[in-house]
Amino acid sequence: MNDPTINNRINQTLDVIIIGAGFSGLGMAIQLQQANINNIAILERDKEVGGCWRDNQYPGAACDIPSNLYSFSFAPNPNWSRAYSSSHEILNYIKSLVSDFALQRYIRFNTNVNDITFDDNTGLWIIKTDTKKIGSSETLKARSVVIASGPLANCSFPNIPGLEEYKGHKIHSARWDHEVDFSDKKVALVGTGASAVQIIPELVQTAKHLTVFQRTPAWVLPRLDAETPPWISTLFRKIPGTQKLTRQALFALHEVGALGLIWNSPLTSIMQRVALKHLQHQVKDSWMQRQLTPNFRIGCKRVLMSSEYYPALQQPNCKLITWPIAKMSEKGIRCVEGIEHQFDCIVFATGFDIGTQTAPFSVKGVGGRDLGEDWKRGAQAYKSINVSGYPNLFLTFGPNSGPGHNSALVYVESQLHYAVQGIQRILNEGLARLDVRERAQEKYNIQIQKRLTKTNWNSGCKSWYLTKDGFNATMFPGFATQYSAQMRQFEDKDYLRVSV
Amino acid sequence: MASIDLEKMRQKIKCTQWALVDFDWESPGADKITAEQWPKLKTFMADLMWIEHVGARGFAALAKSAPTDNLREIYTYFHAEEQRHANAEMALMKRWGMLDENESPVPSANLRLVIEWLERYADDTPFNLLATLIPMLEVTLDGALCKYLLETVEDPLCHEVFAKINDDESRHLGVGFSVMEMQGKGPHYIAFIEMLGRLLDPRMMAGALVYFPLLSSMRDNLIAMGMQEEKLYKTMDKFKKIGGRTAQGRRNPWFQLLHYHGTIMVDRSNHFYHMPVDMLVALSNKIPQRLLPSQPGWVAELTHKPTA
Ligand SMILES: Cc1cc2nc3c(=O)[nH]c(=O)nc-3n(C[C@H](O)[C@H](O)[C@H](O)COP(=O)(O)OP(=O)(O)OC[C@H]3O[C@@H](n4cnc5c(N)ncnc54)[C@H](O)[C@@H]3O)c2cc1C
Numbered sequence: 001m002n003d004p005t006i007n008n009r010i011n012q013t014l015d016v017i018i019i020g021a022g023f024s025g026l027g028m029a030i031q032l033q034q035a036n037i038n039n040i041a042i043l044e045r046d047k048e049v050g051g052c053w054r055d056n057q058y059p060g061a062a063c064d065i066p067s068n069l070y071s072f073s074f075a076p077n078p079n080w081s082r083a084y085s086s087s088h089e090i091l092n093y094i095k096s097l098v099s100d101f102a103l104q105r106y107i108r109f110n111t112n113v114n115d116i117t118f119d120d121n122t123g124l125w126i127i128k129t130d131t132k133k134i135g136s137s138e139t140l141k142a143r144s145v146v147i148a149s150g151p152l153a154n155c156s157f158p159n160i161p162g163l164e165e166y167k168g169h170k171i172h173s174a175r176w177d178h179e180v181d182f183s184d185k186k187v188a189l190v191g192t193g194a195s196a197v198q199i200i201p202e203l204v205q206t207a208k209h210l211t212v213f214q215r216t217p218a219w220v221l222p223r224l225d226a227e228t229p230p231w232i233s234t235l236f237r238k239i240p241g242t243q244k245l246t247r248q249a250l251f252a253l254h255e256v257g258a259l260g261l262i263w264n265s266p267l268t269s270i271m272q273r274v275a276l277k278h279l280q281h282q283v284k285d286s287w288m289q290r291q292l293t294p295n296f297r298i299g300c301k302r303v304l305m306s307s308e309y310y311p312a313l314q315q316p317n318c319k320l321i322t323w324p325i326a327k328m329s330e331k332g333i334r335c336v337e338g339i340e341h342q343f344d345c346i347v348f349a350t351g352f353d354i355g356t357q358t359a360p361f362s363v364k365g366v367g368g369r370d371l372g373e374d375w376k377r378g379a380q381a382y383k384s385i386n387v388s389g390y391p392n393l394f395l396t397f398g399p400n401s402g403p404g405h406n407s408a409l410v411y412v413e414s415q416l417h418y419a420v421q422g423i424q425r426i427l428n429e430g431l432a433r434l435d436v437r438e439r440a441q442e443k444y445n446i447q448i449q450k451r452l453t454k455t456n457w458n459s460g461c462k463s464w465y466l467t468k469d470g471f472n473a474t475m476f477p478g479f480a481t482q483y484s485a486q487m488r489q490f491e492d493k494d495y496l497r498v499s500v
Numbered sequence: 501m502a503s504i505d506l507e508k509m510r511q512k513i514k515c516t517q518w519a520l521v522d523f524d525w526e527s528p529g530a531d532k533i534t535a536e537q538w539p540k541l542k543t544f545m546a547d548l549m550w551i552e553h554v555g556a557r558g559f560a561a562l563a564k565s566a567p568t569d570n571l572r573e574i575y576t577y578f579h580a581e582e583q584r585h586a587n588a589e590m591a592l593m594k595r596w597g598m599l600d601e602n603e604s605p606v607p608s609a610n611l612r613l614v615i616e617w618l619e620r621y622a623d624d625t626p627f628n629l630l631a632t633l634i635p636m637l638e639v640t641l642d643g644a645l646c647k648y649l650l651e652t653v654e655d656p657l658c659h660e661v662f663a664k665i666n667d668d669e670s671r672h673l674g675v676g677f678s679v680m681e682m683q684g685k686g687p688h689y690i691a692f693i694e695m696l697g698r699l700l701d702p703r704m705m706a707g708a709l710v711y712f713p714l715l716s717s718m719r720d721n722l723i724a725m726g727m728q729e730e731k732l733y734k735t736m737d738k739f740k741k742i743g744g745r746t747a748q749g750r751r752n753p754w755f756q757l758l759h760y761h762g763t764i765m766v767d768r769s770n771h772f773y774h775m776p777v778d779m780l781v782a783l784s785n786k787i788p789q790r791l792l793p794s795q796p797g798w799v800a801e802l803t804h805k806p807t808a
Contacts, residue, residue, distance in 0.1 A: 286619065287797030295564065323580045326517035331807075334519045336577055338584030340807045462569070 005105050006041060010140060015039040015427055017127055017142035018106075019113045022051020023094065024148035024396035024412050027072060030101045031416045035424060041140075042103070043129060045112035049098055051150050053091045058176040058195060058349075059202035061087030064223065064305040065407045068243065069250040072409060075100065076243050078236030084225045084305075115362040116145055118391060123432025123500055125392065144392040144423050149360045151397040151474075152352040158190060162327040166346060173199060173349040182207040185344040188333060190325075192217060194304055196349035200318075201308035203347070210318045211341055213325060213333065216462075217291065219275040219298045223305035251480070254406040258479050261299040261405045262455050272298040282310035291322045299404065299456035301463040354464050355379065356399075356473040365390035366435070375399075378471035382441040382494065383486055385415055391435035391498075392426055394419040399473045400448050402465070404457065406480040414487035421490035425497075433498040440494035451477040503678040506570050513577050513671060518664050520584075520591055520806035523657060530595050532654040540725050541653070542598045546605035547721060548645050549589040549802075551637070554614060556582035557798060558634050561622040565630075574675055581668045583801065588661050590804035595657070604802055609784045610717055612792045613710040619796040621703045628683050628691075629698065632754040635676030635743070636762055638669060640735040641718060648727050677742050680755055684748035692753045713780040715765055732766045 015037055018025045021044035032040055048054050063070045067080040067090070077093055085093075098104055114137075115128040127140040155174040157163060171177045173195040187207040189196060192214040204210050236243040260267030275298055283289050292310070294301075313320050323335035332342035356379055363371035366389050374380075374389070381387045384401035385394055396415050403411055426434050452458050452472045457465050465474045476483050533541060556579050563575035593599045607615065622630075646662055646669075653659075683691070698704060723729060740759050744750040764770045 285797045290623070323583070324577055326514075326519065329521075334517070334521070336517060336580035336584065337801070338518070338520045338587050339803060339805070340519055340521045342807055 006108050009039070010041060010108060012039075013124060014041055014140070014142040016041075016144045016146060016423055017125070017140060018042045018146045018148055019116075019127075020044060020051060020148035020150055020153070021046075021049040021107055021109075022053070022148065022150050022153070023072075023409060024150070024416075025051070025146070026094065026097050026101075026103055027409075027412055027416050028146050028148055028396065028419065029103050029106050030072075030074070030097065031420050032423065033101065033103075035420050037420075037423060037427065040106055041142075042107045043111040043113055043127070043140075044107055044109050047109045049107065050091045050094045052152055052174070053087050053094060055153070055155075055174045056176075056195070057087055057091075057178070058173045058199050059206070060198035060200075061195070062198060062225075063087075063090060064194065065254070066250050068247050069254065069407045070409055072097070073247065073413060076236070076240065076247070078233050078240075078243055080228055080233075082225060082227050084223065113149075113361055115364075116393075117362075117364040117368075118366060118393075120366055123392070123498070144394065144426055146394045146396065146419055147360060147363075148396045151354065151402065154353045155348075156351055156353040157348055158350045160190075160325055160328050160333075162329060165330055166328045166332070167330050168332070168343055169345040171345065171347045173347060174352070180345065182345070184208055186342070187211070187345050187347060188213060188341065188343040189347040189349055190333075191215075191349035191351065193349060193351055194302055195351070197304045197306040197309040199347065199349055201306070201312040204312045204315045204318045208317065210315075211343070212313060212318065212320050214291070214320060214322050215324070216301075217294045218301055218304045219272065219294050220278065220304045220306055220309055221271070221275050222278050222307045225307075251406070251410065255479050255481060258405040261303060262457075262477065264297065264299075264456055264459065268298060268456065271303075275303075279310065283314065285314075288314070288320065291320060296461035297456055297459055300459050300461040301465075302404070351464060354474065356467050356471075363390065363393070365393070366433075375473075378467050378469075379473040380441065380445050382436040382444050383418070383491075384476070385418055385487075386422070386436040386441075386495075388436045388438040388441045391433035391496075392422075392431075394422060400445075400452075400476050401483070402474045402476060403480060403483075404475055410480045411476070411483055414484045418487045418490060425490070425492075429497070430500050431497055432500040433496065435496045435498075437494055437496055440491070448477060503681055504674050506568075506574065506675065506678065509671065509675060510570055510574050510577075513574060513581075516667065516671075518584075520588055522664075523591075523661060523806075525591055525595050525657070525806065527657055529655040529657050530597075533596050537652070538596070538598075541596070542593070543721065544645070544649070544725055545589055545593050545596075545598065546607075547718060548642075548649070549586045549593070549605060550607050550611050551641055551645070551718070552582050552586040552589065553799070553802060554611070554618065555634060555637060555642070556580075556586065557615075557618045557622055558630055560798075561618075561625055562627065562630050562634070564623055565627040567627070571675075571679070578672055578675070581672070585665050585668065587803055588665065590802060591806065592655075592658055592661060594804040596655075599804060604799075607795075608717070609787050609792060610710070610714040610781065612795075613784060614714050615795065615799065616793040617707055617710045619793075619798075621707060624703060625707070626698045628695070628752075628754050629704075631676070631679045631683065632743075632752065632758050635673055635680060636739050636758050638672055638676065639739045639742070640732065640762060640766075641715075642669060643738070644722065644727065644731055644735045647731070648722070648725075652726075673742075677745075677749070680743055680752050681746055681749040683754065684746075684751035688751050688753070691751070695753045695757065709780065710784075712765075712777045713784055716774065716777045717781050719766060729766070729768075736762050736766050 018028050021042050025042050029042055062084050066083050067085040071077055075097055111129045111131050113127055113129050117126045119126055124141045125145045130137045155172045185207055186209045188211045190213045259265050260271040279292055323337040326334045326336050332340055334340045357375055359371035369389050379399040381398045384398040396412055401411055455477050457475050458472055466472050559575050559579035559582055563572055563579055566572040566575050650662055743755045764773045768774055
């Protein structure tokens, strides 16, 4: 529910408007608040905070980076119940950020931003929203905008002919239908990515029969999950330094992983061998092994973590299908081997629309230039956070900020820190525009793209990291430490300043 | 004839899909199979279906070793399409009362050995060999078998189903011959030496030991069923004509080798080849059932049921 105070302030010119109340948006508000910038608002299209952790409540949903690392360093939680916590627990953690940092007063729910335009004359962003509740649109003003609308916030259905023809129940993993009783149902699950490997071991236990449709197998590493013994929580509570140390150790461990996952090194071969052994150990049938063996180098696509996935696929009530899908029909899925597989219900664990060539909504910068248009051939930004021609605008999870090996929140924290420095300059110096120079952005991207050519992501496989033309607009080609280092200092020389 | 545009072909393949449910398997006409035809047809259909299935496994191997993403996807589709043909042929057998509810045709000892060989080595077989061998088998065996079937069976559903199968096969051949021509690029002698190297691989030699008798016995089965030898020669000629239609195609040493082998295989007067191969056939038929290897997982995916 909206805090009444936000409705009183919303029509004034705000210092900062944050779009999205997930980890990034809430983290941004916390950081601004700590920098004494309080004339802010968070606009959230949903009726609750939590972002992707609110949306992804499918059975088995959990993080695949240990919770002690997949959480904010400035808000440690000594009570994580497991090494890799469930989505539910993560959502509760996000909710606790709202209460612990008194963020409720900033958040406006049911408010979907559909257009932001920079006013060249006043140096203000004009934000157009449609408000679900009132069913009307409104226009807000702010000096700065932070787009924290999430890298994986919009779910995508696969491009299968006849998708609409299917008359049974369709569920997307990111919009789970908790009302359905699967025990008497023949269920299909399309996709074998990060969400699928979490859902399958759960669904196979509840569904009458489960058929899994795989297009491309991924490399799967075992996930060493365990409950947190109570004494660890006690230790973390009593001596907070121990939790900090644990986090640092986990961070370092994941950084080492970058050597194998990002670049092709001897560690890559070792990791691939471990993944292959994991498969061979858990799956004995040679044909199934073959079906589940990827034909690309580990790291090229997202590496999955699960110790339960392969055993689940071999349950008597589960079947793996690797035939290409020809079309969907009224009763199910027709594959190219000529058989119509019929189901009561189809689960799509088919991921998200990734905005590598589009803006999340209409964004118009100086002189009416359009971000969607500018990004048509692949999104680009300066240090992933600012885009030339779009002053006073900050992005979280902007182009080339994605980690392949470490907690996304480590990257977000660096972005928040950088954005606060920029926003402080705008407010303290009374700037109408703080705009990154085009040349600086260009130089940065030439560097990034050059470094990307040497990574596993660009080694030939098709993945959601790349555009259709093979341009990588998503990943950061380096260690998290390098990313944080580049974000530590606000590069004044790379920015144009115009006073009000 | 210029090579086909493989990119367009991939799109076309995707747009021309069909399924077993597109046919009414209970429609009238099943009784057109005569009592005299029935037992021979049963053996014939079983052979045909197994050839499709073995071909499917060959395409699966090609999908792994294909040099481009596009070809990889095309072969992935062809793998599934050959499986569809085997499934449809099983559905026809079911319609004609040749199979029980959960029954699959029993493969001969020769077939069992080929299946086992494919299970072990198909994925290690040189791309160039498979990419030439499959079109040859499709033109000669598959082509001859289908043609013969349509000439002797009057069930209209059989004709409907095979119209679809033949459409698929013509696309398989279009791609197959194009790829064969692509292999004729580059210096002839290097390709030749490479081929020799591959042939000396013990796995390939073992392959020949199971493949030659299979082919021979299939040939003999066809003749025993009343097919004229002449027709087999013709299909072999067709392979030679299309595969060798361009200089580049003729430069592909695998094409030359397989064509040469095909020619002596259909010609029974070549005792030098047929005597030892006949001995291998006799020998494999003597292997006791219990000693034959168990069937791999991919065989279990066959079904005559249009829906699952
Ligand atoms: C299932 C899943 C598992 C993941 N697991 C991990 C993991 O283990 N480790 C890891 O590092 N990362 C993981 N990630 C990546 C994850 O996206 C990030 O870690 C992080 O949670 C993103 O937070 P965010 O706030 O930027 O985006 P989100 O959480 O997506 O939040 C964005 C918010 O913006 C709102 N919004 C969007 N558009 C508008 C609009 N136009 N107007 C108003 N509001 C809008 C959305 O409703 C949402 O609430 C996972 C992602 C998913 C989907």
